[in-house]
Amino acid sequence: MHFSYSGEKEVRHAPLDRFQQPFEQPFSNPYEIRLPYRAGPGGANEGPKLLRELVRLRDGNRTAAFWKEQALLLELLRLLEEGEHESRSTPAIRIAEQAEAYLKANYQAELTNGKLAEALHFHPNYIVRCMKERFDRTPMDYLHEYRLEQAKLLLVTTDWPIAQIAERVGFRHVPYFSACFKRQAGVPPLKYRRRYRS
Template sequence: MSSTSSLIRMEIPPVPYFIAVGMTAFGPGGQHPNRRNLGIFDLIWMVKGVLYIAEEDRQWELSEGQTLLLLPDRFHYATKPCDAETVFYWIHFDFTGDWSVTEESAAPVPPIGQPWANRYTIQIPQYTAQPSSAMAQHQLQRFMDLSSENRSNAFWNQQQLFMDLLRKLEEGGRKGSASPAMKLAEKTEAYIKQHYQADLTNETLAEALHFHPNYIVRCMKEAYHCTPMDYLHEYRLEQAKLMLIKTEWPVAQIAETVGFRHTPYFSSCFKKYAGISPLRFRKQYSS
């Protein structure tokens, strides 16, 4: 049994893409086939019995309610035959973006990035136990039922169900592995996004979140490798980028709206951050 657990991190866009779903049943003596470099992700969701399976040098004994995500570029093989009747769903999906494997203790560092890109990093535990197994099985059976419907109807419904399952996997993994520092960093991030137009300081964050300002700074550095004020500064500038593209507001109005008191200081910060002035940034997207 593997003693370590990993997170599969997928940077989106693009998003994972559902391909196919099925159910497999093995009697005593049956076993998972050996596969190498399948080229797609294979998510196993156990229903009954025990499946003995390995990926490279890691081994698992999967039982009811447990999931395992097999990676597209690895060697998968059975470590021993099943002892009794064993049933599991499998979901094949593809992902053409950047993905990596990291330990659960590794803190995610979501880039602030361009706001119109809507970037995010999905973090799915490679191996986990699902608390809502019955609900998941209902969704998986719905997956199976959709396979017999017409393609245009099945496509959208299956993609939606698939994304919902990934969300459940990610949420389940985060509840089990998120440290107090990570939880506070995420609360700080959310508060900054909601109040970035206000006059925020480390002290006002501390008052709002009920933690010492030094502890909030330390948690943000640990989780996101930046201070709250660094995050606030970049988030304001990214919102300014969006406003320069989506509105015809003067630069002074945009500067004030995103939380800068003085327009020249805003313009200086923007040029240092984006490499060009606010007006030149707007012009490159104008007809």
């Protein structure tokens, strides 16, 4: 299978009338698919089976096959990514992913590099290096971004006051939360809520 990629894709939008707002995605998804440059079909038996099924669907009814092909392609991408992840998984990457899981599970609590180090039984400086290698950010930067993403979700899905949301996601001071939120989202929390509430 060969994927062809020519760089950044230019997206052209139809002109907006003066009352229409451009669509913006309210929540970011920090997940990226990382595929190896060259790899086998993934999985000892699963990968080749998926490829055969994709080829078989090519000759059938195009309408009926479309969604099945999409599901098979996603499964194949998952296998390729997992194979790449296992082949390049180092102790540092495993530590970074353990730190990520701990931060996500405990983001509402007061966390420091010291508490994270105690939980993972590694030196704080080593954990910081691992997180930078894997996620290009320190544990506290990762935590900060994650808290703000959770706040965005709560702003859109609940009627809670800003102070309650700030406390719920781990910010102890509402003005600091509002300033951080505006810096990241470009608008204050209440304006963000009004923009994305349906």
